[in-house]
Amino acid sequence: MSVDHPTPYQDIHDDLSHQAAGRAPKAMSHAPHVIRRINRIAPAKHKIAEHGTRIAAKSTLPPLAISPARQMIRSALLDATIPPACSGSSPLKPLWVDEAMQRAYNIVRLTRELEHKAPLLEDGSNRPQTEYEMAIDLAESFWSLAKADDSDMQPCFDPLRSVVLNLVALFGPAFGKVSLDISVERLTLPAHKRRALVLVACELVLNALCHGLSGRSAGNIAVHLSRTARTVAQLSVADDGCGIAQGAFPLQRSIASDLAAVLETDITYLAREGGGTVARLSFPVPALN
Numbered sequence: 515m516s517v518d519h520p521t522p523y524q525d526i527h528d529d530l531s532h533q534a535a536g537r538a539p540k541a542m543s544h545a546p547h548v549i550r551r552i553n554r555i556a557p558a559k560h561k562i563a564e565h566g567t568r569i570a571a572k573s574t575l576p577p578l579a580i581s582p583a584r585q586m587i588r589s590a591l592l593d594a595t596i597p598p599a600c601s602g603s604s605p606l607k608p609l610w611v612d613e614a615m616q617r618a619y620n621i622v623r624l625t626r627e628l629e630h631k632a633p634l635l636e637d638g639s640n641r642p643q644t645e646y647e648m649a650i651d652l653a654e655s656f657w658s659l660a661k662a663d664d665s666d667m668q669p670c671f672d673p674l675r676s677v678v679l680n681l682v683a684l685f686g687p688a689f690g691k692v693s694l695d696i697s698v699e700r701l702t703l704p705a706h707k708r709r710a711l712v713l714v715a716c717e718l719v720l721n722a723l724c725h726g727l728s729g730r731s732a733g734n735i736a737v738h739l740s741r742t743a744r745t746v747a748q749l750s751v752a753d754d755g756c757g758i759a760q761g762a763f764p765l766q767r768s769i770a771s772d773l774a775a776v777l778e779t780d781i782t783y784l785a786r787e788g789g790g791t792v793a794r795l796s797f798p799v800p801a802l803n
Contacts, residue, residue, distance in 0.1 A: 515681050516553075516622040520672060523633055526700065527801075528742070531795060544673075545707070548711065554745075561752055563624060567790070575667055580625065580626065580642050580784075581629060581633070581634055583634055583642040583645065583646065584625055584628065584629050584634070584645075585651075586646055587625060587645055587646060587684070588622065588625040589648040589658075590623060590646075590649045590650055590653045591621045592618055592621060592622075593653065594616055594652070594653035594654075594656040594657055595614040595618045595621075595656070596614070597703045600644040603724060603759075606664075606706060606776065609630050609772055609773070609776070612724075612772070613713055613717070613769050613772075613773065616711075616717070616769045617716065617717075618719075619755065620720045623724065624688060624720070624723070624724070626687040627685070627689075628644050628684075628685055628687065628688040629687045630688075630690055631687070631689070632687040645684060648680045648683055648684045649680075651676055651680050651686060652676065652677060652681065652684065653674045653679040655672075655676040655677050655680070655712070656667050656677070656678075659672055659673060659705075659708070659709040659712060660709075660715070662702060662705035662708075663705060664705050664706040665704055665705070665706075666704065666705045667701050667702050667703065667705075667800075668702065668703065668705045668706060668708045668709075669700065669701070669703070669710050670698075670701045670702065670703055670711055671698055671699075671700045671701070673708070673712045673714055674698055674711065674712050674739065675696065675698045677712055677715065677716050677719075678694070678696055678698075678715060678716075678719055678737050679694070679696065681693065681716065681719050681720065681723070681803070682694045682719065682723070682735060685723055686723070687728060688723075689723055689727040689728065689731055689733060690727070690731040690732045690733065691731070691732040692723070692727060692732070692733050692734070692735060693732075693733075693734045693735075694735050694736075694737070695733070695734065695735070695737070695738075696736070696737045696738070697737075697738050697739070698737075698738075698739045699739055699740040699741060699747070699777055701739070701747055701799055702739070703799065703800075703801065706776060707776060707777055709776075710773045710774075710776035710777050711739075711777060713753065713769050713773050713798075714749070714773035714774055714777070714781075714795070715737065715749060717769055717770045717773065718734060718751035718781075718793045719737065719751060721770070722735050722752075722753035722755065722791075722795075723735070725755070725756070726753035726755030726757075726790060726791055727753060727755045728755075728756075729756075730755060733753060733755055734753065734754045735751070735752070735753050736750070736751070736752040736753075737749075737750070737752075741799065742796065744801050744802055745799060745800070745801045746774055746796055746797070746798060746799065747796070747797060747799045748794065748795070748796045748797075749794070749797075750792055750793065750794045750795075751792070751793045752786055752787070752790060752791065752793070753790045754788065754789055754790035754793055755789070755790050756787050756789075756790075757786065757790050757791055758783060758784075758785055758791050759783055766771065770793075774797075775794050777797040777798075778797055778798055779794065779795045779796060779797040779798075780795065781793055781795045782795070
């Protein structure tokens with residue numbers, strides 16, 4: 515399973531930021547590597563609003579007409595990339611912008627995959643309405659991440675669970691019969707860390723769908739979040755897809771690893787017994803009372 519993808523929207527990214535050479539060490543409490551990595555951000559809101567169309571134009575996927583129902587899903591989810599990218603503390607805004615555009619690319623790609631592999635049939639089913647409701651729930655979960663000051667303590671359970679459940683339920687049919695095992699312990703984190711946790715889970719689930727389960731007719735994704743010690747929690751995202759080489763190792767820098775840095779940790783990828791990949795990160799959390 516690949517954990518990083520090309521960025522076919524590089525020109526848009528360059529409009530938003532200048533890349534500094536290199537990457538800083540990972541485990542830093544407020545991800546100051548982001549400050550060094552990107553020196554300037556242009557006003558982002560209108561650019562992010564337009565970038566879905568520009569990304570679609572650059573897609574390597576063959577031309578494919580998207581049904582009106584799926585266009586509504588895509589629009590709702592693209593709109594939801596804007597608030598997290600244009601809010602929050604200045605030091606982390608470059609990272610939110612990068613994540614928003616990566617997520618937008620994945621949304622465009624997955625919507626096309628869904629239209630190609632699981633077209634809506636005019637059979638009187640309520641699938642179009644169900645998909646739209648899932649997309650709205652998913653969009654509202656992303657919107658909610660931008661509504662608190664970075665230092666406010668926020669519960670993680672609802673947005674994390676909603677994002678994972680709706681991503682798999684909405685886009686899983688593009689990859690066959692995809693089952694989900696999920697267990698999420700209730701944690702409270704500062705708002706910027708909650709945002710990073712939910713978004714890294716989102717990115718890892720998208721990786722599992724797009725890469726781990728690509729080309730398969732069925733698969734399983736397992737997402738677990740729990741405390742492993744009084745002040746430590748662990749998030750794991752596993753799939754039974756194509757897998758990686760044996761061993762445990764951190765891979766090259768990516769959006770996911772930058773989000774993990776906000777949580778003061780790295781992501782380790784392991785080959786899953788029986789086939790597939792496990793992405794795992796352990797990070798500090800407030801002590802239990």
